[in-house]
Amino acid sequence: MLELTARPLTREAFAPFGDVIDARTSASFPINNGRTQRHHDLAAVEIVDAPSSPLISIFVSQPITLPLELELLERHPLGSQAFMPLHEERFIVVVAPPGDEIDTQKICAFVTDGRQGVNYRAGTWHAIHSVLGQEGEFLVVDRGGADNLDERPMAIRITLAN
Numbered sequence: 001m002l003e004l005t006a007r008p009l010t011r012e013a014f015a016p017f018g019d020v021i022d023a024r025t026s027a028s029f030p031i032n033n034g035r036t037q038r039h040h041d042l043a044a045v046e047i048v049d050a051p052s053s054p055l056i057s058i059f060v061s062q063p064i065t066l067p068l069e070l071e072l073l074e075r076h077p078l079g080s081q082a083f084m085p086l087h088e089e090r091f092i093v094v095v096a097p098p099g100d101e102i103d104t105q106k107i108c109a110f111v112t113d114g115r116q117g118v119n120y121r122a123g124t125w126h127a128i129h130s131v132l133g134q135e136g137e138f139l140v141v142d143r144g145g146a147d148n149l150d151e152r153p154m155a156i157r158i159t160l161a162n
């Protein structure tokens, strides 16, 4: 059983796995006569093959209990997958770099702060959506169509730092 302590998510630490979506740390510019700040192009939506299309969905997830016991990691080889909380929900992110096999030395665990979303680049291994505290509602952008889910058994126990 691999044991990991989740650390606070940062853009730099997450860079090998995808993008952190955060209006507080992203550049923006005014639109709509200055009434709106556009935080532009924060994450790369990847659709590896046509004619699949990007989907916008809402996930309503029940909270996990800690320590989080994972039995598998999954990947979406043909598209990215983004999760953005709608009510500042925090969640656990467990990732490994893209590749046909999981490099267990490079598995990382993070915890978000409620204002952060993540975008897994195509092929990034990750745990399924794992919300902390209470039921969570997330906007999700990913690739429609078949053949985009690959799973590997992986026993991992995740704790939070005190």
Ligand SMILES: NC(=O)N[C@@H](O)C(=O)O
Binding pocket: 074, 081, 126, 127, 128, 129
């Ligand atoms: N299955 C599904 O749509 N969700 C997973 O891919 C996940 O990462 O939670």
Ligand code: NI
Binding pocket: 074, 076, 081, 126, 128
């Ligand atoms: Ni997924």
